[in-house]
Amino acid sequence: MELTINGKKRQVDVAPDTPLLWVIREELGLTGTKYGCGVAQCGACTVLADGRPIRSCVIPVSGVADQAITTIEAIEEDPEGKRVVEAWGEHQVPQCGYCQSGQVLTATALLKRNARPGETEIAAAMVNLCRCGTYNAITDAMRQLAKG
Incomplete structure (x- = not known):
């Protein structure tokens, strides 16, 4: 295949x-x-x-x-993916890092679909689980990315 x-x-x-x-x-x-x-x-x-x-x-x-x-x-070969990775670093999103590949890909897909998602769209898209509980940092990074 x-x-x-x-x-x-x-x-x-x-x-x-x-x-x-x-x-x-x-x-x-x-x-x-x-x-x-x-x-x-x-x-x-x-x-x-x-x-x-x-x-x-x-x-x-x-x-x-x-x-x-x-x-x-x-993902960093994609300009939007690169922006997500940079914002994740700025907001210290990764803790243990286990969930981060899925989080970054989910965020990239959202921003490619809608460059300026609102709070509701961010909350609806970013539903991956994070055992470390970095949801506030993820939301902060997504808010920054949504502003451009």
């Missing part, structure tokens, strides 16, 4: 129902995308599929074979 991951065509020999997360981590060695819960609840496994955030732990690889997948390893 051929996948487009971070702008590169990659061949993988896996069953079509293999979760995308395991293909990314185990077959391709891109370990920035994390396993958190395995039931699409926490968001640690979030990647972008054609610019949309998806929970890769429950998506079969066959379901995204025709889409461009972006992982945290390539």
